[in-house]
Amino acid sequence: MKKNIVLIGMPACGKSTIGVLLAKAMGYRFIDTDIVIQNDTGRLLQDIIDSEGLDAFCIAEERAICSVNEHGGCVIATGGSAVYSRTAMLHLKEHGLIYYLSLPVPEVEKRLHNIKSRGIAMRKTDTIAQVFERRRALYEEYADITIDCLGKTLEETVSEIADYHRLVSKDD
DSSP, X not given: OOOEEEEEOSTXXXXXXXXXXXXXXXXXXXXXXXHHHHHHHTSOHHHHHHHHOHHHHHHHHHHHHHTOOOOSSEEEEOOTTXXXXXXXXXXXXXXXXXXXXXXXXXXXXXXXXXTTTSOOOOOTTOOHHHHXXXXXXXXXXXXXXXXXXXXXXXXXXXXXXXXXXXXXXXXO
């Protein structure tokens, strides 16, 4: 049975873009859990955060992730805050390998142009560096493998994940 490929990491590290390309390259299905949240709630992520707060958003995120019941052959791109829910991460780990797309804060900041409207689970006073500091240990804890994305093209990153995944999936 093919394991799912689960992508975690900071906003703007490329989870959704790499996920689509990776699904095409591997012949897997693709799910973006941010889209699952939006479909389930009928609302944009930022609307949930603004009107109900971070706790409510994290509950909606956990619920959406736990509703994904793919048992293999799927690339799942998570929201950057998915790691705040142990329940959600253990659910994803059950049938998948977790790939942490690592990118240093200055590169994340360079890529983030819509920080106020993107639906990032952060306090209004937070900086990206503060968000990263809170999340880094969680990304590292849940990751089965860390992919350093700095200085790599999308294609190089996709190829690295696909090659590694094929290698480890042979053993199953």
